[in-house]
Amino acid sequence: xxxxxxxxxxNVIGFLPQILLLSLFIGILEDSGYLxxxxxxxxxxxxxxxxxxxxxxxxxxxxxxxxxxxxxxRTIENKRDRIATILVAPFMTCSxxxxxxxxxxxSFIVGKNRQVAAMLGLYVLGFLAALGxxxxxxxxxxxxxxxSFMLEMPPYRMPTLTSLSLRLLDRSKVFLxxxxxxxxxxxxxxxxxxxxxxxxxxxxxSFAGRIGHSIEPAIRPLGFNWKIGIGLITSLAxxxxxxxxxxxxxxxxxxxxxSTLQQAIRHDLTPGGAFALLVFFAFAMQCMSTLAVVRRxxxxxxWPAVQFAYMTGLAYVCAFLANRLLS
Numbered sequence: 001x002x003x004x005x006x007x008x009x010x011n012v013i014g015f016l017p018q019i020l021l022l023s024l025f026i027g028i029l030e031d032s033g034y035l036x037x038x039x040x041x042x043x044x045x046x047x048x049x050x051x052x053x054x055x056x057x058x059x060x061x062x063x064x065x066x067x068x069x070x071x072x073x074r075t076i077e078n079k080r081d082r083i084a085t086i087l088v089a090p091f092m093t094c095s096x097x098x099x100x101x102x103x104x105x106x107s108f109i110v111g112k113n114r115q116v117a118a119m120l121g122l123y124v125l126g127f128l129a130a131l132g133x134x135x136x137x138x139x140x141x142x143x144x145x146x147x148s149f150m151l152e153m154p155p156y157r158m159p160t161l162t163s164l165s166l167r168l169l170d171r172s173k174v175f176l177x178x179x180x181x182x183x184x185x186x187x188x189x190x191x192x193x194x195x196x197x198x199x200x201x202x203x204x205x206s207f208a209g210r211i212g213h214s215i216e217p218a219i220r221p222l223g224f225n226w227k228i229g230i231g232l233i234t235s236l237a238x239x240x241x242x243x244x245x246x247x248x249x250x251x252x253x254x255x256x257x258x259s260t261l262q263q264a265i266r267h268d269l270t271p272g273g274a275f276a277l278l279v280f281f282a283f284a285m286q287c288m289s290t291l292a293v294v295r296r297x298x299x300x301x302x303w304p305a306v307q308f309a310y311m312t313g314l315a316y317v318c319a320f321l322a323n324r325l326l327s
Contacts, residue, residue: 016172016175016176019064019065019095019171019175020168020171020172022063022064022095023064023167023168023171024164024167024168026060026061026063026064027159027163027164027167027168028159028164029060030057031157031159031160031163031164032156032157032158032159033153033154033155033156033157034156035057035060036057036151036152036153036154037153038056038057038060039053039054039056039057039151040053040151040153041053042056043056049131049134049135049138050081050084050134050135050137050138050139050142050143051081051084051085051134051138052076052078052081053151054075054076054081054151055073055076055081055084055085057072057075058070058072058073058076058085058089059085059088059089059092059130060092062089062090062092062094063092063093063094063095064094064095064171065094065095065096065171065174066089066090066092066094066287066290066293067289067290067293069089069092070086070089070290070293070294070297071293071297073085073086073089073297074297078144080138080142080143080144081138081142081144083142083298083303084134084137084138084142085134086294086297086298086303086307087133087137087294087303087306087307087310088130088131088133088134088137089130090285090287090290090307090311091126091127091129091130091133091283091311092126092127092130093122093123093126093127093282094239096238096239096240096287097122097239097281097282098240099240099242099243100235100239100240100242100243100277100278100281101119101122101278101281102119103243103246103261103262103265104265104269104274104277104278105118105119105278106262107262107263107265107266107269107274108266108269108271108274108275118278122278122282125279125282126282126283129282129283129314133310185237189234190208190230190234190244190245190248190249191248192207193206193207193208193211193230194206194207194208194209194248194249208230208249209226211229211230211233212225212226212227212229212230213226215229215233216229219232221320221323222273222276222277222280222316222319222320222323223269223270223272223273223274223276223277223323223327224269224273224276224277225268227246227249227250227268228246228268228269228273228277230245230249231245231246231249232280232286235281235286236286236287236288237288238286238287238288238289239281239286239287243261246261246264246265247261250264250265270326270327271326272322272323272324272325272326272327273323275322275323275325275326276319276320276322276323276326277319278322279315279318279319279322280315280316280318280319281315282315283311283314283315283318283319284311284312284315285307285308285311285312291304291307291308294307
């Protein structure tokens with residue numbers, strides 16, 4: 001109950017305020033009527049990568065969560081522009097990436113200014129990957145002509161406290177339901193795998209240890225060991241679960257700000273491996289909820305499969321290069 005459920009789910013719920021803060025800022029922009037004007041202003045710039053102004057709103061929303069951002073692409077009439085926007089939206093740095101970003105940067109980077117610079121760099125990295133991928137898609141398999149841009153301009157208005165509160169309440173419910181289902185289930189499974197069969201406190205002999213050791217040869221070039229490998233597997237359900245997974249594996253109580261957890265992760269990662277882990281999470285598609293929504297919005301598994309393969313392959317190659325560079 002304590003090591004598996006309390007530590008596992010509690011670690012993830014601890015960063016709900018960060019998610020709500022991002023949602024609040026985006027809600028203010030949208031309810032004030034500015035977001036529609038930003039889409040109009042950005043139309044010419046978006047044309048440079050083959051998209052249109054209506055793609056701006058989903059891409060901005062993806063900074064909070066890719067799931068509602070992908071659903072927001074329904075306003076894009078051009079099918080190829082819509083699919084391209086869907087495929088690049090998960091590159092935007094969603095709030096689920098923040099826990100692992102915070103954990104690794106605070107563990108390996110000394111100084112608040114450098115930590116902030118690293119975080120901003122990761123946001124820029126995801127943004128550039130989205131732009132580059134969009135340009136690649138729109139010049140190859142999703143090539144199409146320039147479409148006319150029409151958008152109804154809402155009047156400027158002051159966001160109401162009721163509207164913003166309902167938005168935050170809805171986002172909280174979505175996150176907590178996810179924490180109470182997917183993340184709870186993952187926490188219980190990881191605890192069971194980590195402590196069964198009984199191996200006198202040696203996690204290496206547990207089921208989780210055996211799984212981690214089996215994939216270690218594939219991830220060793222990235223600077224990861226079998227413990228990080230277990231975290232990568234569980235984070236496929238939801239990115240933020242890697243923090244609770246590592247907490248369960250190390251038997252550490254606390255969230256990404258925990259000095260004990262930071263000290264534990266320093267024993268298993270070199271600076272090159274830490275940089276590679278950040279790069280991997282910046283690019284990899286590690287969210288089954290997002291893939292499920294992509295399948296629903298594209299009416300099949302073709303595009304989700306392409307998206308997962310491309311993002312995972314890009315993440316692996318870039319993480320390998322990052323590890324080699326710092327090593």
